[in-house]
Amino acid sequence: MSDFLMPSLGADMDEATLVEWDVKPGDRIKKGDVIAVVETAKGAIEVEVFEEGVVEELYVPVDTVVPVGQPIARLSGVETGAPEAAPPKPAPTVPEQPKPRAAKPEPPVKAPPTPSPEPEQIWERILATPLARKRARDTGTPLEQVRGSGPRGAILAGDLASRPDVNRPARERPSRTGFDPGEMRKAIAAAMARSKREIPHYYLAESIDMKTATDWLSDYNATRPPEQRLLMSVLVFRAVALAAREFPEMNGFHRDGYFEPSDAVHPGIAINLRGIGLITPALLNADQGSLADLMARLQDLTRRARRGGLRSSEMTNATLTITALGERGVESVYGVIYPPQVAILGFGKVTPKPWAVGDALAVRPVMQATLAADHRVSDGHRGGLFLARIAELLQHPDQLDRTPSVQPRQKETTP
Amino acid sequence: MNRNELRTALIEAIVDIAPDLSPEEVSDDASLRDDYDLDSMDSFNLAAEIHKSLGVNIPEADFAKLQTLGELVTYLEPRLT
Structure with missing residues (x-):
């Protein structure tokens, strides 16, 4: 018991x-x-x-x-x-x-x-969020009369927002997702301030030639209907996950003065919540399964991050973080490590750049990869090798596609 | 399905992906990515939804060029059966 x-x-x-x-x-x-x-x-x-x-x-x-x-x-x-x-x-x-x-x-x-x-x-009890209950009290709305749009029909504050409330500053649009932007900002601030206070970050950057990966992805997607296509981020996340298995000092937790590497690779994926904030749920066992399977899991994770329904394991199990701000147009992103993790990778947009091929100049799609890692656990030398390994894996996209039976693990396999 | 119904169906799909948008504010010539902040996962979901609900399989090379609601309508209208 x-x-x-x-x-x-x-x-x-x-x-x-x-x-x-x-x-x-x-x-x-x-x-x-x-x-x-x-x-x-x-x-x-x-x-x-x-x-x-x-x-x-x-x-x-x-x-x-x-x-x-x-x-x-x-x-x-x-x-x-x-x-x-x-x-x-x-x-x-x-x-x-x-x-x-x-x-x-x-x-x-x-x-x-x-x-x-x-x-x-x-x-x-009627399922309703605390903010929804407060708003219901404030506006005198009986909860029984409100149709909830949250998980399992829970009433969210946004479901009550159509009622005018003179005491509240008018918001542009009610939140329909149950997130509290103010609280979320405070939570992000607390974690990031702690990170900058406690973790001696070092930063590295590497430009990666993405021609092979881009061509491979175009070929893969050309013959498939939309719902079976892959995003470039799936290839990148897989490359990170496979590289992380070879660099245990990048993948794990620093707690109470000690580093514990993790056998499993669960990258936390930074997901933008449309004007509300940021969340980094874990894409569990991203080193395993086919790319199609990983894409389906990423799609599911993104949907649940935005609409509710993340699981507690996804909130706590991330063993390193990946942020891909590329499609927002930036070329490089230098992350802040999410404690107790010890590394965060950043990927910028894939953009055509002049690139030396042999002794000639070519235009290649290039992506900036950055690493912020914890100096208590690793040094720049190993960090550089880690980035180089990710770049190398992205030169062989066909090898990123793993069958589900490759290297089965005992721990926490996603159902 | 006429042009207006097609437009309405597309707006519904877009608003479902970006619930903070209201149907009235989705205009024909705004960039879905830059003005409405649809990311690559959102675009993937939009293409999949168009295939599912309208039956049109937009090749990726074409879809990448369709940046606005107006362009989507013009592309899809002659392809609806």
Whole structure:
């Protein structure tokens, strides 16, 4: 039996509001199940569990602000889970229950189940974000009359924004994504200030000839319908992920004075949230699978980053960060490392440049790659080799396409 | 589907990708990338949506040249079956 704690949701998050429970006492859970949804400045995030067991008790009612590390539920392990202690509370009826009931026999219950009032209250709550609740109170709008556009129909502040409110400065357009730009900016500021305070960054840049990769991509896409095409960023992310396996000092976490390299490669991808801010969820195991598979996963990650539905593992597991500001027109981007990571790669736009080929001059599509890395862990020499390796991998795009069976890993394979 | 219906369908697809835009403000000659901030993933999604809902498979070489709503309408209109 163990307490399940509110997970960390990144270096810049110290609390979150629990807005939904997806399990109830008695439910059997397995690794990877989503048990709750929390709301943060980065939108709604699904909280996963990483063990098997049975939910014994939910400690925290919906709509509570919970600090990271506080117990939110009690789980019992399956192996040790003889129900000799308190039998699981009979579950109150829930209209929509996606999870199967616990497979093990129910402990004998003498009296008819009497659901305790507290959980009952939880299930009947209307899903709404704290800001939406506040706005509903401010404008006198009953939440029952509002149609929610958030995850699982949760009411977001934007759903109430059509009501005029004289006390608020008029905003150009209501946010429909559940993000809080002010809070998000504060969170980014906190993480980046900590990074600049604690991490001795060094910076390197390298120009990469992208002719082979550009030609390969054009050929690949020419014969395929739009939904099966690839973006150049997929090739770049794959090249980074494969290179990161060879440079463990770029891929991992610096915590409490020590560096722990990571076996898995989970690049955090900087995703722009259209005028709201920036989020860097992890593209899990980007070194594995075909390029088509990686493209599908990137598309899914981008969609969930913008519309809600990122998972807690994606918020915390990133082992290095990639920012590709190229299509916004910049030629190079020098990143700030996201603690506790130790490296961030930046990619600028692919642009035609004069390029020496042998002793002649040619015009080639060229991309600037930059690396900001942590001097506590690595030196510029290794950083330069890391960039050179990425450039080299991009000269052989066909070798970036890995079949899913290449180098299977035991840890955290994306389902 | 006439030109106006095509235009409306395209605006719907664009606004779905960029929910902070309102349908009225999408104009024919603004650059989808520079004025409405559609990135390469957004463009990928737009091409896929056009293929799915309008049945037109725009080759990538052509799609790269279509920068505005007006250009998309002009390109797609004669290709609708």
